[in-house]
Amino acid sequence: MKQKVVEEVRQCKAFGLLTDEVADISVTENLITFIQFFSSHTQEVETRFLSCQNILEEFSSANAEAISSLLFKELKSNGLDVASLTGFTSDGAKVMLGQNNGVAAKLRQQNPILLNIHCVCHRLALACTDSNEELSYIKNVELVLRQLWQFFENSPKRMAVYLKTQAQLKAVLLGEPTKKVIVKKLKKACRTRWLSLDASLTAVFKDFLSILQTLSLLEKEEATACGLLKKMRCLKFIGVIYILHDILPILSTLSRHFQKGLVNYAAISPALILTKVKLKNLVEENTPLEKLKSDIDSFADQADIRMSSKDAKDIEKLFETYVNALTSNIDNRFRDSSDVLASFSIFDPLAVPTNADDFKTYGKRKVEILASHFFQQDEPQEKTCKGDKLLTQWQGMKYHFKDNLKLCMPDDIRNGTAKTTSTEWCLMKLLGKRSLKHFFPELVYIAEVVASLPVSNAWPER
DSSP states (O other), X not given: OHHHHHHHHHTOSOEEEEEEEEEOTTOOEEXXXXXXXXXXXXXXXXXXXXXXXXXXGTOSSOOHHHHHHHHHHHHHHTTXXXXXXXXXXXXXXXXXXXXXXXXXXXXHHHOTTOEEEEOHHHHHHHHHHHHHHHSHHHHHHHHHHHHHHHHHHTOXXXXXXXXXXXXXXXXXXXXXXXXXHHSOOOOOOOTTSTTTHHXXXXXXXXXXXXXXXXXXXXXXXXXXXXXXXXXXXXXXXXXHHHHHXXXXXXXXXXXXXXXXXXXXXXXXXXXXXXXXXXXXXXHHHXXXXXXXXXXXXXXXXHHOOOOOHHHHHHHHHHHHHHHHHHHXXXXXXXXXXXXXXXXXXXXXXXXXXXXXXHHXXXXXXXHHHHHHHHTTTSOHHHHHHHHHHHHHHHHHHHHHIIIIIHHHSOHHHHTTOSSSOHHHHHHHHHHHXXXXXXXXXHHHHHHHHHHTXXXXXXXXXX
């Protein structure tokens, strides 16, 4: 099976690696590596398992030197050229991304054109964590949710009281099958997992009154129950629960999108734009506060929690501040400083201008940046020659985009309703036609680099 994968990769001019270190159940420190490439057989981008290497078998620690040595050893043993390794993604740990001595830096010493990507899933999780850190009360709510889960999970007696209170409050005669559906346990909110806070908060949102009543029953015997009840039985806490209940599903959808089997670099920007639009709509419609206003009577009757006009304004302000912080942190975490990555936008046919003057100069600067990066190892004269050749190819490719690809592009891709972006569609067209490889060899090579560039480390993480 491995030989079959390796033979396919050998036919590629570019491939990417996804890697992560993990300890298995025998407490062996392993390096898990996947490989991403465009398959000439399936005419699609494939991500395949490559290797599992015991790091400490040859090295004393899982440092950058050890990991990079193992990766080089794996490539060499399979007859894969390091010069074809054009993409590398990891979780963003210093050992991987250290500017001078990280794994990516050591790989670039052997192949300077290598592009290093910080996993989009980790970047999203960090953007959410950054926002929670900025708003201390949101961070406190997150802490309370973890403490609440721990309080019930570590005691069968407390959990029994909680489940019984749920059943009584819902006032239904429950059989065993129904009981499993209606009476539920709390979920753990873990900061190191991708947005597990969503599942935890949903459980609390659905059974908030049951939790309050359970804590009330236990507060005389348990000091922790008394402390949790004091923090939770206030309008501001409930307001944040309602805010997060509407925001977290949007972020979770984005996270699940990034964790799919294959996410192309071109799919990141549209997904982020859609997420920010959804968050903006929530603020404009003030959805969480409207829901809270309609539910406040039940809290007033059973928990003696009421809402004044001042309280409503405070919650609304907190909501707006939190969404602004989220949007800002997402922009900061996903702002690629690399001119090379930004220049990949030339592979979007819809971006080609129709105006004659704009069309004439469109993409020239970006193509020059790509030529400077991908031909940097060549001799000056050869580098200039390839750069001129790339510009010449681009002049022809622009007409191909405008007169051919734009016209045959499916409507759902053109209007953005398809799962595939216009750039992804274009890349597959370029890589799937042999005639284009003949007429535009350098440009098609760069298209293969873009297609095989891994942006999510979800495979080795799993």
